[in-house]
Amino acid sequence: MNAAGRSEFFARLRAANPAPKTELAYATPFQLLIAVILSAQATDRSVNLATRRLFADAPDAAAMAALGEERLMDYINRIGLYRSKAKNVVATCCLLLERHGGEVPATREALEALPGVGRKTANVVLNVVFGEPTIAVDTHIFRVGNRTGLAPGKTPLAVEEKLLRCVPAEFREHAHHWLILHGRYICKARRPECWRCPVADLCSYRGKTAPPGGSEAS
Structure with missing residues (x-):
């Protein structure tokens, strides 16, 4: 492309959704960080169901650390992977309290030093909380980037x-969410x-599909 x-x-994509947002439910930067950690290999829906009660009872790092792994x-x-996620979340909360006053740090280095936080999670937090034009490549974005010819890559x-x-540059801030939502709901x-698909004519995918009951598009 x-x-x-x-x-x-x-x-x-912007015309269809001018202000895209994450589908994870959260009220604070801390809650977003925890929700993203929990979302690894899980659906946003399952995470939101769990965090609705969790965030009501433990809305900040101090309260969540106090829960401990078993109660969490x-x-x-x-x-999925709830045991290891509980361990990472509690450890992350302890480090946030120890190093950052319970607040979410604004640098990649500090974020990736937290248990359970890798590059993808750090990118989400940097983008959503701090407005940095990062792009967290999950399975949806990886697929869209390769399938459409937008940004093919092996990793x-x-x-x-x-x-x-x-x-x-004008699209970079929201590109992350446009691509995730496109992959989640259209480019499945x-x-x-x-x-x-609003961008089908721009896409290099050869196996384009027709509506159910129709023949495959050429």
């Missing part, structure tokens, strides 16, 4: 680096819904 195509690609697991035991980091180079893994 050339520069003109990339610009048009994001212009159309009672809140999140329907989320999430390669796709991220290519997106940061090629996404026009098993069967993309190309017949209702």
Whole structure:
């Protein structure tokens, strides 16, 4: 996809959703950080179901650290990998209290020093909380980047680096959410819904689909 195509690609996604937001429910930067940690290999819906009660009872780092791992697991035991996530969350809360006064740090280095926080989680927090034009490449963005020809790469980091180079500056702040939502609801893994895709004519995917009951698009 050339520069003109990339610009048009994001212009159309912006027209359809001018102010995209994460689908994780949160009220504070701390709660977003915890929700993103919990969302690894889990759906946003399952995380929101768990955090609704969790954040009501433990809204900040001090309260969540006080829960301890065993009690925290009672809140999140329907989320995948909940045991390791409980361990990481409690350890993260303790470090936030010890090093940052209970607040979420604003640098990648400090975020990635927290247990359970990798590059993707740090990118989400930097983008959503601090407005940095980062792009957290999850399975949806990796798929969209490769399938459409927008930013092909063999690894999430390669796709991220290519997106940061090629996404026009005016779209960079919200590119993360536009691409995730596009991958989640239209450019789906098993069967993309190309017949209702606003950027289908810009996409290089050869297996474009037709509406159910129709023939495959050429």
